[in-house]
Amino acid sequence: MLYHAFDMQRSWLAGASALATAGAQVIQHPANPLGYFSGSPMFASALEVFAHASAPRGKPGFELYETVADGETLRVDEAIEARKPFGQLKHFRHAASAGKPKLLIVAPMSGHYATLLRGTVERMIPDHDVWITDWRDARNVPLEAGKFDLDDYIDYLIGWLEHIGPGAHMLAVCQPSVPSLAAAAVMAADKHTCRPRTLTMMGGPIDTRKAPTAVNQHATTRPYAWFQENVIATVPAWYPGAGRRVYPGFLQLAGFMSMNLGNHMMSHWEMFKHLVDGDGESADKTKEFYDEYRAVCDMTAEFYLQTVDAVFQRHLLPKREFEHRGKIVDLGKIDDIALLAIEGERDDISGIGQTKAALTLATELPTAKKKYLMAKGVGHYGIFNGRKWREEIAPVVEKWIRANGG
Numbered sequence: 001m002l003y004h005a006f007d008m009q010r011s012w013l014a015g016a017s018a019l020a021t022a023g024a025q026v027i028q029h030p031a032n033p034l035g036y037f038s039g040s041p042m043f044a045s046a047l048e049v050f051a052h053a054s055a056p057r058g059k060p061g062f063e064l065y066e067t068v069a070d071g072e073t074l075r076v077d078e079a080i081e082a083r084k085p086f087g088q089l090k091h092f093r094h095a096a097s098a099g100k101p102k103l104l105i106v107a108p109m110s111g112h113y114a115t116l117l118r119g120t121v122e123r124m125i126p127d128h129d130v131w132i133t134d135w136r137d138a139r140n141v142p143l144e145a146g147k148f149d150l151d152d153y154i155d156y157l158i159g160w161l162e163h164i165g166p167g168a169h170m171l172a173v174c175q176p177s178v179p180s181l182a183a184a185a186v187m188a189a190d191k192h193t194c195r196p197r198t199l200t201m202m203g204g205p206i207d208t209r210k211a212p213t214a215v216n217q218h219a220t221t222r223p224y225a226w227f228q229e230n231v232i233a234t235v236p237a238w239y240p241g242a243g244r245r246v247y248p249g250f251l252q253l254a255g256f257m258s259m260n261l262g263n264h265m266m267s268h269w270e271m272f273k274h275l276v277d278g279d280g281e282s283a284d285k286t287k288e289f290y291d292e293y294r295a296v297c298d299m300t301a302e303f304y305l306q307t308v309d310a311v312f313q314r315h316l317l318p319k320r321e322f323e324h325r326g327k328i329v330d331l332g333k334i335d336d337i338a339l340l341a342i343e344g345e346r347d348d349i350s351g352i353g354q355t356k357a358a359l360t361l362a363t364e365l366p367t368a369k370k371k372y373l374m375a376k377g378v379g380h381y382g383i384f385n386g387r388k389w390r391e392e393i394a395p396v397v398e399k400w401i402r403a404n405g406g
Contacts, residue, residue: 002233002248059137060115060295062090069096069126076125080134082163085145086152086300087135089160090114092125101401102168103128104161104196106176109135109153109303111252111296117173119385123394124171128401131164133157133176137297138246139235149302150179150310154324157183161194169401170196173384174350177204178311181358182322182329189333197405200340200397203350203383205311206358207318211351219312227308232301247304249296318357331361338369338404342393344378371400 064076074094082089103124107114114134124130133156138148157180161168172180180199187195208216233248235241316322322329339362341355352374359370373396378388 059113059297062092062115062118062121064092064118064122064125067094067122067125069094072096081131082160084156084159085136085141086138086148087133087156089163090132090134092121092130092132094125097125097129100127100129102164103130103401104157104164104168104170105130105132106157106170106172106180107133107135108173108175109299110175111247111249111299113137113295113297115295117384119389120171120173123390124397127398128169131160131168133160135297137249138244138300139239139241139248139298141241141244141300143241143243147302148300149306150182151325153179153303154183154186158187158192158194161187161196164194166193167405168194168196169198169200169404171200171202171397172204173202174204174380175307177201177206177355177358178307178317180204181206181331182317182324184337185329185331185334186324188335188337189330196337198338198340198401200342200400201355201358202342202393203344203347203380204341204355204358205350206356206361207315207354208312208351209315209318210353210357213348213351215349216312216351219308224305224309224313227305232305235298241298245301246298247301249298252296252299318361320361331358332363334362335364335366336369337365338371338400339365340371340373340397340400342373342375342383342396344375344380344383346377346379347383349380369404371396 062078064078067074067076074096077093079091079093080088081091105117105120105124107117114132117132121130121132141148153176157170157176161170161183170180170184181201181204184196184199186192205216208219212220231247232245235244235246237243310316310322314321317329317331320328320331339359341358343350343352343355345352356372359365359372362370373393375383375388375393378393382388383393
């Protein structure tokens with residue numbers, strides 16, 4: 001019933017959004033004499049804010065068509081290089097990318113599409129041969145494709161690193177820090193020729209016992225059964241993945257929005273004021289952020305529940321009890337993969353020390369191959385997007401890659 005109720009609400013809001021958009025356009029039309037009354041701009045702006053907030057959203061595109069590399073503006077080609085049931089490997093190429101360090105960006109499977117990392121990809125394209133994991137919305141994956149859990153996630157990463165070939169580097173943003181570190185350890189134990197030369201982990205929940213945030217507390221104050229019974233839904237018959245058990249993206253979005261409800265309300269208030277003042281450029285920046293932020297997708301129930309259990313409740317990785325395909329993942333086997341841990345001073349998703357813990361757990365890795373960066377004044381989103389990412393954090397990542405075989 002949860003999914004049915006959501007779809008009904010979304011359909012109603014889609015109609016209301018269309019009516020609000022039409023109303024705003026009528027009021028703002030130059031030929032409408034009522035549009036010149038003093039309260040008309042305010043009313044039209046209110047309709048526009050409501051229309052934007054209630055509009056349905058699908059999967060966005062990266063829309064990265066060109067870049068400046070070596071002082072020259074070059075066309076960027078986006079191609080799908082490998083496909084699996086629950087995700088695909090995307091490759092961003094340009095005329096100067098051949099011979100540059102190969103970089104696999106691991107996008108989170110946490111309710112948003114890989115395009116949430118558009119700013120991450122855009123910043124790294126000029127000086128790297130960039131690839132990214134593009135996860136599918138679980139509600140669109142037919143039941144016959146089987147399950148997808150943390151073991152499968154790790155297998156996908158290993159397979160895609162094999163596709164890219166030896167000498168690649170890996171950058172994991174938030175949630176995938178755990179499976180990425182596990183994949184690196186598995187490949188290191190096997191002396192796999194395609195193991196990454198570096199692994200950069202940004203705001204990842206390696207050890208959530210350190211500086212627990214509201215997200216961590218939410219996962220630990222309720223028993224495992226509560227999550228099974230209250231946040232898992234069955235995909236309705238009108239989706240390709242009909243019958244699949246999922247953690248719906250709209251629940252994840254609702255949780256994140258409620259954590260910072262005051263900030264989101266202020267953002268929309270500022271957007272409203274910009275529209276009233278005729279500052280469409282500033283209003284568009286807010287719209288662009290929320291167009292991406294509200295575009296959500298579902299996760300398989302087995303992946304979500306296993307993550308809650310293994311990562312947030314039992315802390316298996318830092319306890320050295322995390323398993324892949326029934327075998328303990330030994331982080332001590334990482335002896336030549338350079339690790340960079342990045343945390344945001346104001347991160348309210350992954351607390352300070354949670355990502356840094358990976359450096360301590362890799363006991364056999366030389367100190368020279370470990371690095372830690374505390375990004376001052378940066379929240380969770382700012383670690384991988386925005387001005388500080390582009391100007392302060394990305395240069396550290398690039399230098400680390402170059403210093404370790406890039």
